Amino acid sequence: MRSLLRLLPYLRRYKKALLAGILTVIGSNIFNVLQPKFLGYAIDILAIGISHGTLNIKALLLWTGLIVLFALIAGFLTYLTRQTIIVTSRHIEFDLRNDFLRHIQTLDTTYYHTTSTGDLMAHATNDINAVRNVLGPGIMYPTDTLLTFTMVVTMMFTSDWKLTLVALLPLPFVSFVMYRIGKHIHVKFTERQEQYSKLTTHTQESLAGIRVIQSYVRETYFEHQFDVLSTEYFKKNMHLALYQAILWPLLFTLVGTSLLLTLYVGGIQVIHHTISIGTLTAFITYLSMLIWPMIAFGWVTNILQQGAASMERLSTIFDTHPTILNSNSHSITIPSIRGTIEFRNVSFQYPGTGKWVLRNISFTLPAGSTFAIVGRTGAGKTTLINLIPRIYDPTEGEIFIDGIPIVTIPLQILRKFLSVVPQETFLFSDTISENIKYGSLYDSCTESELNRVVELAHLTPDINSFPLQLQTMIGERGITLSGGQKQRVSIARALIRNPQILILDDALSAVDTYTEHRILHKLRDSMRGKTCILISHRISTVRDADKILVLENGTIAESGTHEELIAHKGLYSELYHKQLIEEELESL
Amino acid sequence: MHEEEVLGKAYDSRLMRRLLKYLRPYTMYVILGILMSILMSILEAIRPLFTKIAVDENIKTNDTQGLLSTIALLAIVIILRASIQFANAYLTQWIGQRAIYDLRKEIYHHLQTRALSFFDRNPIGRLITRVTNDVEVLNEMFSSGIVLVFSDIFTIVGILYFMFTLHWQLALVTLSVLPFLFYGTFLFREKVRKAYRNVRIHLARINTFMQEHITGILIDKLFTREVYAFNKFSSINADHRDANIKSIFYYAVFYPSVDCMGALAVGLLLWYSGIHALDGTITLGTVMAFVQFNEMFWRPIRDLSEKYNILQTAMASSERIFQLLDTPLTISTPLHPHKLENVKGSIEFRNVWFAYGTKPDGTPDWVLKDISFTIEAGQTVAIVGHTGAGKTSLMNVLTRLYDIQQGTILLDGIPLSSLTPENVRRIITVVPQDIFLFSGTIHDNITLGDPAISFERVQAVARFVGLHQFIEQLPDKYNTVVKERGAILSVGQKQLLTFARALAHNPKILILDEATSNIDTESEQMIQNAIKKMLKGRTSIVIAHRLSTIQRAHCIIVLHKGELRELGTHSELLSLNGIYRKLYELQYKEQELYKY
Structure with a gap:
């Protein structure tokens, strides 16, 4: 339960609304609790009227009128309670979810390698929702319950304490039953959900592996397996059903017992004239007012427990801190960067793997030059360029930009002058123009800026063929772009910020050679005086670079210009010859 | 809007009839349930009468x-x-x-039992939704006790009956608010349902946004767009809150x-x-019974309105499910099929044309064009070609x-169709290129x-492919569970496991699609040995990426852009100086340099 204390600052923010809410709860309770009393008076007047033949109609109408009036006032106050307390819980949910996103945005990229998206999503929805339940119903019902209970019991005691004791006898069991069975239901429900996800996993797997299953004619076996899981799911459902089926009848029986006792003991008292028939009626009504608080009591206990567990899980995330930070030896204020990059004995391994992905990499890249990196899959190319925008920090060695160690450059400045087109193209399901603007340094950018980068990325003909041009939605709710188109949108996004350093990580692999050639040609003009790093498998992409680096198993195997490397007859020249053959094959 | 969010009508007799079919095996139980519901309603409705008697x-x-x-x-x-x-x-x-x-x-x-082409058309994600989510919605319908609708109706009827027999004028007076209650409840349900649909849509947006920005966190970081993304999220979040x-x-x-x-x-x-009161027609007990009746009305009405909603979603789901169940088989099974046993194993392709689908202009998009060749029983044929061949x-x-x-494909001279x-x-058993292991044990993955x-x-088969020794060293041996992401088996070992799977089923004809992935030298050696042993004396077709496999083949078929372009042995084809020569230089030659 202690984890819930973390919510106090949030509650403090909405002090006023919460206070008002609690006041209305008190108010509505007062007006509710008096109604049965009036009903009792009215019944007594009726009883006297029936037995004596003279009816005080004025008094009857007075009590009747008061019942309706009080019900209206109580109703209005209940309305206000929901509008304050429950609404506040939604406000806090909003704050909490915002804080959650803001926090996870700061976490390291490595954190995302070890935590699955599904898990984070579950925290953001299920756990925050469980905490919200604590804040809304978890505040409203206990307050309401406690007040109703004390008031009703006081009212009952002032009428007749003996009858009260008898009537209240079975009620603690109601709370207990609700709490215990509620807990069982929660456990059985969780078990059922686990079985459900097993069933889903099996279905997923057997559909993904349908080729293997059909090739080996194993359909019957998989149907049998599915049947086993399905039967188990059926059983789990029935376990849950058992508890759910027993809950309400049991509660009704307990409440019924209370009613029976009251009716019997109260009835005898009426016969002996110790209480009036009206008092008995009021008692029975009071009793029905207590049922809900007793049920809510058991129910709320479960809400609090689940909420506390969820808050604890959220706290673990909130307590995770990023390691890549602005260095606190507060960096030299750097207004801009020119683009000289130097790697000095840089080595890198992913945390916890103990395997060197890069080993002793050293090179210098003058500002304004074009630099290419080639190598086999897994040679370490992407890791190397990820060190420049500090997606990762090197395990050993240092990186300098304009002669300044990058760890002392504020992250915002470093990333502001740098633009990366990642290997895996990632676009948001939004319009094309929004996706491109995403790369801009400012929240808005001019039409001509947009058109300039669209032209640079050779996207103009494609965009003209789309129904809404730049406003066309992409992704699930819009059109599907081809791999090459996606890559070119990604390039436009990188260019719109006018970077001082541009890094293309195999960003033209899905673009045909002709278009690639055009794009590179245009880039050369627009990137004049700026630093450019290209990673590619295609020789045609890299051959004009000022310097080419060949990576092999995390080390620099060869480096030089295209001509130098061809003459060297190593890995690079081999790659080059293969590509010539491939081009020939294509033309056959 | 998503297909899943569309809500149709609450009742469709055609769908309902089909749904009720699933209850038919349990007719007796359904009748029992209805009888119990009636009994329960009566017992519920007579309760206030006891107060009156008392x-x-x-x-x-x-x-x-x-x-x-009485008590x-x-x-x-x-x-x-x-x-x-x-x-x-x-x-x-x-x-x-x-x-x-x-169901x-x-x-x-x-x-x-659907053909593979069915899975090309229907994304797996959507199919899973059918088997799980949509069925779950129906589950909710059945288990929320759609049968209990009877109980609610009977309860209302019961209460009405007793109220009217007790004192019909008083019944009318008390019930004067009922139409408002009825109307109010259904109006409320309608409003709340719409509001919740709105909430769900906004929640889906929150989820999509989060999902995208978690997977795309690199983009946010690289372009320093964290604040921008946050503001955008905050506004979606606010919409959700307001909904x-x-x-x-309400x-x-x-x-x-x-x-x-x-x-x-x-x-x-x-x-x-x-x-x-003074007419003598109303007793005190009657008034008290009516006070209780008045409280009892509200629950069955609320339940009814709730079930109306459940029914509505269930109809939409069942419509989608039935649509799926109505898709026909696309692989034709002959009415009087041949039964081929004691196969020798010769294969012949006679002018075979094949397309997965059509081009935008409606003509078939041929991926195999007029292919003809013959493979004698017991022979090994290698197929080579560039990507997309x-x-x-x-x-x-x-x-x-x-x-x-x-065209026709013949197996021992009998048409495949x-x-x-x-x-x-x-x-015919296939060892596909991409390894697919199920999340069971090693043993189950083989059998x-x-x-x-x-x-x-x-x-025996594990020993044959050279995996036995390794498996014996595992703590649970053959019962070790293969995990999707866990690294119990290396890529090479997984490959060998699929070989063992194929051999365990003792195929007459083996088709092997060699994987191109990088495999460490030791596993590579084992794989080559296993392949050599597997192919011996068995009709086999290999989509070859290994020089050693090609050199062992009796015949090599060169496919290029869907056509059979060259055919012959390794040395014959090399001397042709055509496509094979180029492929050889591209893919196989370096194996010669490094491995031999």
């Missing part, structure tokens, strides 16, 4: 003994009602769960209103009783995962659950 007959006449027996009777009614309620709730759940179980099984069977607050409003108005209406009914009841398609049509459009797909697949494959055989 007040009017026992207390009025000072009959203590009578009061006790004892009421106790019996309460306990009886609770027991029936319990039994009935459990029974309706049981019926619902059985019906759902049957789920039927859908799964349906999916397992929720709107639904709170609750805040509705529940107090119900209370007020109840109080109003009591007020009217007392007022009318006051006026007529049609190698994998060739393998797909041979096992009848897809049917060809033109006259055999059942099962028959063909028991003869795929076939009880005819003995453990000795499993060990």
Whole structure:
């Protein structure tokens, strides 16, 4: 339960609304609790009227009128309670979810390698929702319950304490039953959900592996397996059903017992004239007012427990801190960067793997030059360029930009002058123009800026063929772009910020050679005086670079210009010859 | 809007009839459930009558003994009602769960037997939604006790009956608020449902946004767009909050209103009783019974409105499910199939044409064009070609995962189309390029659950491919569970495991699609050895990426852009100086340099 204390600052923010809410709860309770009393008076007047033949109609109408009036006032106050307390819980949910996103945005990229998206999503929805339940119903019902209970019991005691004791006898069991069975239901429900996800996993797997299953004619076996899981799911459902089926009848029986006792003991008292028939009626009504608080009591206990567990899980995330930070030896204020990059004995391994992905990499890249990196899959190319925008920090060695160690450059400045087109193209399901603007340094950018980068990325003909041009939605709710188109949108996004350093990580692999050639040609003009790093498998992409680096198993195997490397007859020249053959094959 | 969000009508007789079919095996239980519902409703509705008897007959006449027996009777009614309620709730759940179980099984069977082309058209994600989510919605319908609708209706009818027989004028007065309650409840349901749909849509947006920005966190970081993304999220989040607050409003108005209406009914009841108290037609017990009746109305009405909603979503889901169940088989099974046994293993392709689909202009998009060749029993044929040459398609049509459009494929001289797909697949086994392991044990991954494959055989094939020693070292040996992401097996070992799987099924004809992935030298050696042993004396077709495999083949087929372009042995083809020569230089030559 202690984890819930973390919510106090949030509650403090909405002090006023919460206070008002609690006041209305008190108010509505007062007006509710008096109604049965009036009903009792009215019944007594009726009883006297029936037995004596003279009816005080004025008094009857007075009590009747008061019942309706009080019900209206109580109703209005209940309305206000929901509008304050429950609404506040939604406000806090909003704050909490915002804080959650803001926090996870700061976490390291490595954190995302070890935590699955599904898990984070579950925290953001299920756990925050469980905490919200604590804040809304978890505040409203206990307050309401406690007040109703004390008031009703006081009212009952002032009428007749003996009858009260008898009537209240079975009620603690109601709370207990609700709490215990509620807990069982929660456990059985969780078990059922686990079985459900097993069933889903099996279905997923057997559909993904349908080729293997059909090739080996194993359909019957998989149907049998599915049947086993399905039967188990059926059983789990029935376990849950058992508890759910027993809950309400049991509660009704307990409440019924209370009613029976009251009716019997109260009835005898009426016969002996110790209480009036009206008092008995009021008692029975009071009793029905207590049922809900007793049920809510058991129910709320479960809400609090689940909420506390969820808050604890959220706290673990909130307590995770990023390691890549602005260095606190507060960096030299750097207004801009020119683009000289130097790697000095840089080595890198992913945390916890103990395997060197890069080993002793050293090179210098003058500002304004074009630099290419080639190598086999897994040679370490992407890791190397990820060190420049500090997606990762090197395990050993240092990186300098304009002669300044990058760890002392504020992250915002470093990333502001740098633009990366990642290997895996990632676009948001939004319009094309929004996706491109995403790369801009400012929240808005001019039409001509947009058109300039669209032209640079050779996207103009494609965009003209789309129904809404730049406003066309992409992704699930819009059109599907081809791999090459996606890559070119990604390039436009990188260019719109006018970077001082541009890094293309195999960003033209899905673009045909002709278009690639055009794009590179245009880039050369627009990137004049700026630093450019290209990673590619295609020789045609890299051959004009000022310097080419060949990576092999995390080390620099060869480096030089295209001509130098061809003459060297190593890995690079081999790659080059293969590509010539491939081009020939294509033309056959 | 998503297809899943569309809500149709609450009742569609065509769909309902089809849904009710699933209840037919349990007709007797359904009848029992309905009977219990009726009984329960009666027991519920007569309860206030006991209060009346207690007040009017026992207390009025000072009959203590009578009061006790009235109360004892009421106790019996309460306990009886609770027991029936319990039994009935459990029974309706049981019926619902059985019906759902049957339906789920039927859908799964349906999916397992569709042709592969069906899976090309229907993304797996959507199919899973059918088997799981949509069925779950129906599950909710059945288990929320759609059968209990009867109970609600009977309860209302019962209460009405007793109220009117007791005192019809008083009944009319009390019920005067009922139309408002009815209308209010259904209006509230409608509003809340719409509000919740709005909430769900906004929640889906939150989820999509989060999902995208978690997977795309690198983009946010690289472009320093964290603040921008946050602001965008915050506005979606605010929409979600506001949608929720709107639904709170409905609750805040509705529940107090119900209370007020109840109080109003009591007020009217007392007022009318006051006026007529002196007529002698109204007794005190009647008034008290009516006060109780008044409270009892509200629950069945609320339940009914809730079930109306459930029915509505269920209709939409069942429509989608039935649509799926109505998709036909696309691989034709001959009416009087040949039964091919004791296969020798010769294969012939005679002018085979095949396309997965059509081009935008409507003409078939051929991936295999006029392919003809013959493979003698026991021979090994290698197929080579650049990406997109049609190698994998060739393998797909041979096992009848897809049917060809033109030409004939003959197996021991019998056309493939006259055999059942099962028959063909028991003869021809494929080892596909991408390794697919199920999340079971090593043993189950080899046998795929076939009880005819003995453990000795499993060990024998594992030994044959050279995996046995490794498996024996694992803590659970053959019962070690293969995990999707866990690194118990290396890529090479996984490959060997798929070899073992194929061999365990003792195929007459083997099709091997060699993987190109990087494999460490040691595994590579083992794989080459295993391949060599597997192919020996068995008709086999290999989509070859290894020089050693090619050199061992009796014949090499060169596919290029869907056509058979060259055919012959390694040395014959090399001397042709055509496509094969180029492929050789591109893919195979360096193996010569490095490995030999």
